[in-house]
Amino acid sequence: MVGVHWDISWHRSIGRDTFWTPAHICIHLCGVLAGISCAYLILSTTLDRQSPLRNCSVGIWGFRGPLGAFVAAWGGIAMLTSAPFDNWWHDAYGLDVKIISPPHMVLAAGMMSVHMGALVLIAGQMNRASGELRRSLQILALYVGGMILVCLTVLQMEITTRSDMHTAHFYRLVAMVAPLVMGAIARASRYKWSATAVTGIYTIFVLLMSWILPLFPAEPKLGPVYHHLTQFAPPEFPLLLMVPAFVLDLLWQRTAGWGILRQAAVSGVVFLAVFWAVQWPFANFLMTPAARNWFFGTKYFGYYISPNSFLARYQFYRMEQGAQLWQEAALALATAMAAMWVGLAWGNRVSCIRR
């Protein structure tokens, strides 16, 4: 995920000059490493009948290996497949400067699978372990959960800017990913402060990226240039997901006996209400001159951001009105509950994985 944030910052500060930028290599190295390490796990388990992993493996197309290794290997192949597809896409339709495009989604699916594979690989071992080893693996699972949250929020980065934060649509978008990850990792890790931990890892990671990247010099190599830059443009200040996460952890500690449907419904409402309550006023603050410093980072812009844009003028997009507002708000609520249910259900499955 360092490579992804670095690459996006590269695009915002320098622009793409070659495929072989360090950030790009960093991203695709992730796919290569996942592919190689998982291929080793699968081949060694398949070919070595005395392998200690053999009894803890699943069989696919004649190969044997831990389930997570297959998932991560699939992700690595998907990431590598996206490279020629993306290259052709650029040739056919020009260099896309947007994150959400078909080849980028193949890349994102690959990256998500590498994360999920790592989580499943850890979960399989963790669910067979006890004591200190289980505790260590639990920490690793929480870290991977944090990285999954980073990955999903990156996908939404260009449609969840601070200018979007006073629209109901913004809350619907965040509700698609955050409850999913929080619910899944809570059930998968069985750690009572899991949501706080996962969102804390996300927060620290994004903060570090937003503080470290501007320390390095960069100048735009592409035009049109609307903002003169002398350093890397960092990501925006992280979303305040830790607050609803903390409330959810408290809630889940008191509702452990509830059914998954009831828990998802209540958790979805709580998540949305708390997140809305903290992010909305915080967005007001982000628009003020007080936030235009290295800490909150609202003084940084990508070189191509038009000075007439809402973002550059520190203004919010107009909030939905009337029926559209109610519709978006209702959809945000339904999305939060549904995502929470999917996360909890998937987390339950992961908590039972032993291979």
Added chain:
Amino acid sequence: MKLLAGVLLVAPLLAHVGSPDVFFAGDAGPYRLLVTIRPPPVIPGVAEVDIRSLATDVRQIHIVPLPMRGIASQLPPVPDLARPSKEDPQFYSGTIWMMATGSWKVRIEVDGAQGPARLEVPVPALSTRVMTMQKGMGWILALLGVFLCAGLVSIIGAGTREAQLAPGAAPDAAGIRRSRIVMAVLSVGVILAAWAGYAWWDSEADEYFRYVFKPLKLDARLEGGNRLAIQLVDPGWLNRRTDDLLPDHGHLMHLYAIRMPAMDVVWHLHPERGASGTFEQTLPSMPAGHYALYGDVVHASGLPETAITEVDWPEIQGAPPAGDDAGGPVTIGNPIARLPDGSQLEWLDNLKLRAKQPYVFRFRVMDASGQPASDMELYMGMLGHAAFVRSDGSVFAHVHPSGSVPMAALALTQPQNPHAGHMMMQTGIPPEVSFPYGFPRPGEYRIIVQVKRGGKIETGIFDAKVEE
């Protein structure tokens, strides 16, 4: 649809017709440069820039693209170094990204023994093609896609069947059945997801097609025997307008009427726009025939366009040409075109012409006695005008001594210079004129050259055979 081989050219290409490359001869301070810019067919994309320095004391050249107008025209990104050729140290080449559709300029920064200097060359950045996927690439991606889909179904199936079993335990019949049901349902889901992805791809392609350049069309009507009425018809492309035209050396439109296929009658006319927005022109006397019309205009952004149409006209009893209008029946001269008043226009080069190569085409005007003409005048502020036309009419480029760049666009790159875009010399005009240009593809071409001497505009025409 996407897996067809090849490239579809969707429109006649930008300014000029079928001739997208920019050729320019100009001075960066004391350094004389010949510049060729090959814009990318897809925006954003990479443009190739070749520069030949006629000065020997150039040390380094940098190139940087800028939008023609607006705040971004004042904020250049980091310039790229144009690297000198190992074989020819006065030949420099480099690449630049053109990131947005519209009117751009390439700033050329020269450093040499006579100090730093710069030159700006207008260049249109327009997507002009829709590329379909090559078969080989299509098959590779399709196979990888099938592999990934099958792999996904199998992994989920294996997970359902075995992932929750205790180490060493074998799956039971119920687990296997459950796994098969999950795989069947998932297969349907994967097919639906692939279909949704394909539909998304289609919608992205449609969105891209919105940006592909769609040139203006000419609607030409002959009224009252010799009155031509022309309407610019916009097929719909982004936010283009037809009422924002800039005068290009004094005229909003330069119209070439060429009788096809012989190209034996050529007129260079200048219709005036009436109050209704219609361009009007009183035609000169013209023989009947099938004419190709090429109307050059320049938008306020500096973006040039050539609107085209073809018409069948009866013999026209017209009025004598007035102002800058000139032309008529022409005879072909290679290398010497004999003009109606007995003077001659000689093509000085004997070149073996190849497509995509930049050349400087030189012509000399001689009077009836065979001596270099001494009564040359500027024709619309220029030593001469030339048009390069392919025999099938699919390539047309209106070129000046400074190159294929329209003067109105050039003037926008030098807002502080009121004389940008036309020459200032009024006396001592040489009898030679040259035009930098390169043919886009092989074929038979005609070169139409117009100069002015002794108060008369003369038209000479030459054949050019261009090889691969």
